[in-house]
Amino acid sequence: MLLPSAAGPGVGFVGELSKQPSRRCVTDALKMLERMTHRGACGCEENTGDGAGILAAMPDGFFGTIMEAAGVRLPPAGQYAVGQVFLPKDQQQRDIAKRVMEAVAADLGHEVLAWRSVPTDNRSLGASAVKVEPAVEQWFVTADGAKHRQLDAEGQLYVLRKLIEAEWSAQGLGYDDAYFCSLSSRTIIYKGQLTPAQVPSYFKDLQHPEFRSYMAIVHSRFSTNTFPSWGRAQPMRTMAHNGEINTLRGNRNWMRSREGVMACEGLGLDKETLQKLTPIVPAWQSDSGSMDGLLELLTRCGRDVAEVMMMLIPEAWQNDKLMDESRRDFYRYHAAIMEPWDGPALVTFTDGRYLGATLDRNGLRPGRYYITSGGRVVMASEVGVVDIPPADVVRKGRLMPGNIFLVDFDEHRVVEDRELKERYSKAKPYNEWVKAAVSMEDIFATVPPEQRERRLLALGAESTANGNGNGHVGALPTNGNGNGKVSAANKEIAPIMALLEPLKAFGYSREALEMLIAPMAKTGAEALGSMGNDAALTAMSSRPRQPFEYFKQLFAQVTNPAIDPFREAIVTSLRCFVGPEGDITTSLPTHARRLELEQPVLTIEECEALKNVSVNDWASRVIYTTWPVAEGPAGMRAALEGICAQAEAAVDAGCAFLVLSDRTFSAERAAVPSLLAVGAVHHRLTDAKKRSRVGLIVETAEVGGVRARG
Template identity: 40%
Template structure:
């Protein structure tokens, strides 16, 4: 430590927790025994206010990137409103469901959206009880937030008493998506439903955390009681701050960035035509597109989590699928848990990137870290059963004598409070329970084909030995120049060294260059602006793998043994021997039927010939898939 620094700075740099300033502030407060109280909400608001420094605000000093809380429905508060407004009586508070609405500022558009939401809920079997204008104090907002503030209302409805809890949540999800689609078809883009549930409600907005309970007057009401409260203070990095993109979303609050976002979005769009579930039947198409346009990476992750949970998977199970830990190279991981992760990797690609996620379905509150552990996450358990998880130490004032356990989440780890079981679930407990739901290990060992384990040679005998003019011709054909050979390939292949070049690169982008380019130079890595992803499978082998599976993928909403019937290579780059074996794989299983497509075109035809060839290749590939080919 530099002794020349002033004492306050020496203390700052000597305290690791003070250095944890990784973007958004997020976490949850929950009562282990499921007891609803106003205290839990107050502690969550205290925590999010203590994360204010993690957020950002505009030049007016008040319009923040966003802050909010996700809680259980405050039944006592809303039942009081129903009594005072002399609305239709509700027999059981448990039958109350709430749609929180951000309506357009224009009266006509607001009326259409309000009526559409009510009508879709009525068609789903719900009984409207009241439309409640959420009490707010707009003077607490900054100028920009006040100018863009939507009309904020709650639609209170009663569910049919015979409707099971999970089916109720499914019906509310479906009704919300139908209403959102209707608004978009009408050309209304500023209609948003922060939550629509019989379990949870979301209060959020374009503000900094200290304004939260001053703007939403409900949050200061002692009759607002909950056993779970997820909180979030946003620091916007990849999208512009708006009321809609403030967090929490309907299930989660997220600190971090999804590096793999474009691939995740493309995969979800590609699998939509194949989605099917007995829980949805024909209603499933009403949910498309699953990932809604205009959302942030966190919002899109929430879209997929919402689908999985409402399609029958448990909350913790779904999050394990979406944000798995690094399981392939972990020597001390239980084999059943490893097989569970490997199975789910066949139907869902990871949403990967630095992430600390707090999430809840109103019954369970949980938190997880990404496989690299690149965001801080601390937890405390109090003697009275209060569990606090957050981005920093000291978010809530609790005497040290009342703390019975504390710690921090490690890479890929998860912690949860199950209010129904009244249990604190550790990472090992969560993953063992989920891994034992199905015989994943047997499914993987029975169906997955690993060429390196069944004797497929890494190199083919009688390989072509090019030399002299033929070698130079081939190198020119594939775009290799003398610099590639001298500066990159020779040090790597002959001297086992890393290629070393200049600090800068003044060559033009491949698409703008007048010189021939290698195919891979037309592609650039897309990564988050805050934290780069691991890209080295040698030095970062614990968290980065080149293993590549090929074959037809099973439906995301199913859980069947046949999903593990894939071919898994150790690298996406196949040797001549591996490629030859793959061409014969159809003889092993008709699921691996393949079609070979000619990817060349006459050079004399120039760019026009290339465009024609690309179109032909796409058409032949589509025809092959329609004919049942998977490779």
């Protein structure tokens, strides 16, 4: 068995509390990286790695020396930026990429100071890495432009880079053709499809005695969810981590949808320019690159990097009775606007001033730190990666689940987890803002009891415009013996048929009823069994199967230990927010005004109440998900398109909740599988960037097992 501490990439950092650049900081970081070789991976060629790299503070003295030797005098530190860029090997394509960069820079008022080809040595690289090796160049520009003076230097450089990337895409240059490792006045990144030992030998800059830094993050990659590439190597522009974000697909989709409501007021850009900054989370990137894109945006919009990490990777706050109320209110407020980026991970991060690390809420990755008497700080995914005499260690420990270890270089100290979380928890009146959250009790208070009642209906007892209009769609026959009279046997079998027909219509098998539904009805818990699952793959089954049975969770199984929701209940919660979202780039009291549910499975009364909701001027609409059986299988495709069109029109009309219901099923009308219906609507609205404006509720007879509810 592969334990969590022995699975996953390697990550760590070295820092000087004095903020004085030193050569030792760089050499220690490179030594740390090489000693984490076992954490990385390689292909069939041992000299082609999954990726490795180092993020360092801007080595101003080094660049000043080498550029002056080349006849270029750089401005003082902080007034110029360096772009570390992967460009095409093809000269014509490279020239196109450079012209785009220079044109965008000129448009924004940044002066191009110089170009420099980064000296590299690929003799130690494997054939696969060399085959896709880019041209590595450095681009020197002024940090301050004339067009967006409302932003600080890093904000202006962020806009510059995003607009260049948008223009690259318009020119047909993909992410494998041109890619910014970094563009900053504070930091620079050297990385590639390398092994840890190859990093200093490939990048000759790192061997130069004048290359100094006061901090450095290193990373050795083990590709679990994406293929190795030069651009996917870590560190990313603001972070590096050694785990998996298991919620990545959902995080990406939600971010695509949120782009439709993001104003990014902190950037002060017009809508046309703002549109060019998207996608915030690139679909081609790894989970690390995706999180990095969001972390970068939120910091550029005005939040501190540590505050953003509290948003993205919150503690397990819901069931922690010992947590301060102010901190709980912070997490509760942000849960209303941002779902966690969850998964086993030790995440390191920096913005140049702060250098830190945080651990996932379950503590499924190791993180060890040392602080020395000389003001050195070392954090890594394991011990022994940097040689430190025991007599020099004044403090050491391990990062606890959900905790943040933060170095503040401006204040020359380590900020304690409790202190920084108290700072951000009390920065705004979250205790007042969370009172705007709406509960089901609030909904009930505004919906009369008669509008919340609905008796359990048998087959075809729903009268709607989608049915046949007689109130008894597909009613059961009462004269089954053929003589026109109602027999005693028919009277006895009618109630049974009233149950069996819906079960058949929604794909319930005898096995499911006996082994899953009946035990849950008796005990209120999922049935347990000790036998293995020897059933055939769903796609190879000889009988019809529900869509739920075709899908499984996508995650790196080897490096994800199982979680016991009973014994580890403190780190699990079903609490969720539903309904229109606020703009994640701002902090406003109205963002908490969403429906807060203790768990995502509604009672019939709750569902009926939401159909008649009027709180906060919310409105709801029921969309029926059935289609005429007479149209055959082709009718379902047309029905799905109609459902999606109705959903988008309802959102445009201002509806806050959509109820997708298959209550109109009958012998004449088949139900669209609920998973297909809600999936189609979700992605239609996501593609239109409208998903975050509405909450989806599914009313179906199809969801029987626990897995289907997931």
